[in-house]
Amino acid sequence: xxxxxxxxxxxxxxxxxxxxxxxxxxxxxxxxxxxxxxxxxxxxxxxxxxxxxxxxxxxxxxxxxxxxxxxxxxxxxxxxxxxxxxxxxxxxxxxx
Numbered sequence: 405x406x407x408x409x410x411x412x413x414x415x416x417x418x419x420x421x422x423x424x425x426x427x428x429x430x431x432x433x434x435x436x437x438x439x440x441x442x443x444x445x446x447x448x449x450x451x452x453x454x455x456x457x458x459x460x461x462x463x464x465x466x467x468x469x470x471x472x473x474x475x476x477x478x479x480x481x482x483x484x485x486x487x488x489x490x491x492x493x494x495x496x497x498x499x500x
Contacts, residue, residue, distance in 0.1 A: 454460055474481045
């Protein structure tokens with residue numbers, strides 16, 4: 405997913421030496437990419453588990469049924485979308 409050579413290092417504010425230059429702390433610099441890699445591995449593992457689950461198959465089945473309904477009934481689909489957009493617009497409308 406991520407190429408380790410392209411992970412950008414995040415600079416952590418640290419102490420400064422006598423010249424006012426930031427001291428380099430290698431353990432901190434290597435720790436952040438390790439955390440990013442661990443998070444990436446966790447997300448990838450969880451996604452793969454989800455794709456193998458029954459819920460994923462159910463979602464795929466319902467999505468294909470929805471696509472068929474939209475193809476067979478385009479006008480009601482557009483009207484439903486417009487109605488949902490209007491309701492959401494009214495709910496999230498801010499008075500200026």
